[in-house]
Amino acid sequence: MEASKAPSEAGSEPSGIKVIVVGAGFGGLTAAIECHRQGHDVEIYESFPELKSLGDIISFGPNAGRIFRRWSNGKIADRLKPLSIDLEGHGFKIHKWTGELVHTQKAHNPDPDAPVFNGHRGELHTVVFNYARDELDIPIHLGRRVLEYFEDENQAGIVLESGIKVIGDMVIGADGVRSKARELVLGYVDKPKSSGYAVFRAWFSNKDMIRDPRTKHFCENGDTFNGWIGPDVHFLFSTIKNGQDCCWVLTHKSVINRVKLQDDADIEESWSFPGKLEDVYKVIEGWDPICKAIVEKTPSIVDWKLVYRDPLPRWVSEHGRIALLGDSAHPFLPTSAQGATQAMEDGVVLAVCLKRGGKNGVPTSVRAYQDIRYERVCAVQKTGETTRDLWHKADWEKVAKDPASIQMPREDWIFRFDAERNAEEVFSKVVEVN
């Protein structure tokens, strides 16, 4: 077993470990970039045939910013910054659904080593994807759907749709919420449960917002972030890239005023299922009219059903050579704002464990990855529910006395965490205990 190195010294001394990553989302890309940093030989297999700028708003907390900052001495973080919301002058303005401003939550104290990035998922994803492929030369095989996973005591591999088998020392299943790798690891199909909530989401240009005197102030003087909170519903609206782009998310119960908006069965876990503006108007009926003024400018919306999964019993296969990572292991509710960040932390920790365990210790390292990550991830997952409930069940009399009680929780144990340093520190102990 190799000795621990401080994070800044992490280098690319070859480990001889061949890692196959399935999925080129933020989880898979980060795992691959971190494996490359730690000296492993890594390649990615991804089913989409070409890179497209998909999705809308995505959040990376400072605990992800710390990871980005380490890539090429801050070069990647510098590229993400102009694509992300800058709230230094604005903060987060929180309103009661009827319109009154109850609290302004200050922007994060900027920590240059742990910046926050909130921006368009496709734009941020493109930066990371291009960095992995074009600058680190990590092979990313597009249009390669993985149909099967296999392993024995000595190796693990995948079978592609074409029938081709690829073999390595281990496989990372970073294949998202509808993971195939999860079937192998669990031995059954883990069906999602309905959370009872759904989210309408939209991203659009500020063109019509600027023309309307009721809405132009959101876009004229840099970026803004406003939230309206009501019983069982919250509406978050932000402007990005100096007010140029607008985006909103409306989280609501699937059933509003006893009317089911969409049959749950019709909506898969999809990022592109179209929604109807009439349904949005139903949800915000009686709300601050500015919410409708914003929604009216929206050319199209996505209706995203929020599904829920109890924590999986394990993320690692029987022989310890296939590991789930990111959404395949632990999907998050959006109110945690930590789903992509936790997927990134997974990749960092797994790459460190593989380095520390060496080529002969792969199964031990992969199990250590699960042990290091499991409790933290479950605890962060819960914040998705607690923040939602804090808002949806707000006691407005209490908020009037203590306006800060309604602000978005920012907990140090989540945000100030350094996943790489922690993995280096605890690895030996975790391995000893097992």
Ligand SMILES: Cc1cc2nc3c(=O)[nH]c(=O)nc-3n(C[C@H](O)[C@H](O)[C@H](O)COP(=O)(O)OP(=O)(O)OC[C@H]3O[C@@H](n4cnc5c(N)ncnc54)[C@H](O)[C@@H]3O)c2cc1C
């Ligand atoms: C198209 C898309 C749009 C999204 N939009 C948003 C958004 O707007 N806001 C937000 O907060 N989150 C969004 N997400 C989810 C968010 O990116 C993840 O929750 C988070 O980043 C964790 O990422 P992940 O890498 O674990 O999973 P994902 O980002 O879901 O990545 C999984 C990857 O695995 C690939 N894959 C799946 N099955 C196979 C297979 N059998 N063989 C090969 N490859 C496979 C998928 O094509 C995908 O690229 C989106 C995800 C996707 C896929």
